[in-house]
Amino acid sequence: MKKKKLILASASPRRRELMTQIGLNFTVKPSLCEEKITSTAPSLVVRELSAQKAENVFSSLSDQEKAENAVIGSDTVVACEGKILGKPRDREDAFAMLSSLAGNTHQVYTGVTLVWEEEGVKKSHTFYEETKVKVASMSKEEIDRYIETGEPSDKAGAYGIQGAFAAFVLGIEGDYNNVVGLPVCRLYQEMKKTGLAEEERGN
Numbered sequence: 113m114k115k116k117k118l119i120l121a122s123a124s125p126r127r128r129e130l131m132t133q134i135g136l137n138f139t140v141k142p143s144l145c146e147e148k149i150t151s152t153a154p155s156l157v158v159r160e161l162s163a164q165k166a167e168n169v170f171s172s173l174s175d176q177e178k179a180e181n182a183v184i185g186s187d188t189v190v191a192c193e194g195k196i197l198g199k200p201r202d203r204e205d206a207f208a209m210l211s212s213l214a215g216n217t218h219q220v221y222t223g224v225t226l227v228w229e230e231e232g233v234k235k236s237h238t239f240y241e242e243t244k245v246k247v248a249s250m251s252k253e254e255i256d257r258y259i260e261t262g263e264p265s266d267k268a269g270a271y272g273i274q275g276a277f278a279a280f281v282l283g284i285e286g287d288y289n290n291v292v293g294l295p296v297c298r299l300y301q302e303m304k305k306t307g308l309a310e311e312e313r314g315n
Contacts (some may be wrong), residue, residue, distance in 0.1 A: 116182040116228055116308055121169040121261050126274070127186060134296045142218030143185060144167045150250040154191040159238045161187035166225040166236070182228035182308050186294050190269025192218040197269045206259050209270040214250035214280070219243070220291045223253055224299055226306060230271070241295035243286030246275070 118138035120127060131138055144166035147161050166185025171183060189198040192212050200206035213300035225238040250258075258277060271277040273284075273291045287295045303309035 115195050116293070117180055118308075119169060119173075119181050119183045121165045121183050121185040124186075124267065125274075127271060130205070130289055130292060130294045130296045131184075131299075134300060136300075138184070141169050141172075141183075152219040154196055154219065155223075155242065157222045158187045158189055159225070161185075161206055162225040162240075163236065163238050164219035166227040168226040170234075178229045178234075179281050180233075181251070182226055184299070185225040185227070185245060186222060187292055188220065188222040188268050188290075189314070190218060192216060192219050192269075194291045199266055200264055201269055204257055206264040206270040207255055210250065210255045210258065213247045213269065213271070214255070215247065217244055217246045222293065222295055224292050224295070224302070226303065226308060228306075228308065233279050235306070237302065239302055240296050241287055241290045243284055243288070243290045245284050248280045248282050254280070271301040297310060 120131060120138050121138050121143045123140065123142040128140060143165035145164050147164060147241060149157050149160060151157055151160060162185045165187065166183045170178065170183045175313060197209050200209055220243045221240055223238065223240040225236060227236045230242055261276050262274045263272045263277065273281055283290065289296050
């Protein structure tokens with residue numbers, strides 16, 4: 113299969129950084145679709161939303177662009193005790209989320225969908241990655257101070273593992289980059305399986 117150009121269907125600076133980090137060349141075209149969830153299971157929700165984003169961007173491409181590009185859609189949610197935590201609505205919401213995470217172990221799920229065309233036929237491939245995160249106990253003052261940094265406002269679960277919140281992360285089980293926003297190792301391996309990444313072979 114002829115090598116495809118990549119389009120990231122996300123405006124997330126963290127996903128852009130992670131894809132650049134592993135040497136992928138891509139353009140950014142954020143999805144504009146209205147997200148619709150039909151499941152309450154985190155692993156299904158992220159797969160569903162990543163597929164909606166990728167499909168939305170792919171459908172907006174011209175026929176020529178569809179033939180030349182593969183679209184990557186992604187969605188991340190934090191789940192604690194079975195409840196999905198999205199981005200906080202306000203300070204009170206962020207405080208409630210962080211209070212539930214403190215002294216507890218939660219899960220981060222990222223769904224990824226690849227959409228491309230092969231010999232005129234549209235193909236798609238969706239997968240998800242799960243990482244467990246153990247958080248230390250936090251006092252009310254520590255939660256307030258963390259909210260003051262501004263980090264929680266645009267992040268699922270009201271925290272960023274790569275920022276000041278690292279002071280409270282006791283450990284993780286799984287892919288760290290998945291918690292940041294994109295499991296790039298898994299992404300690259302899945303791209304090789306689907307033929308979207310060329311596997312280098314020795315002579």
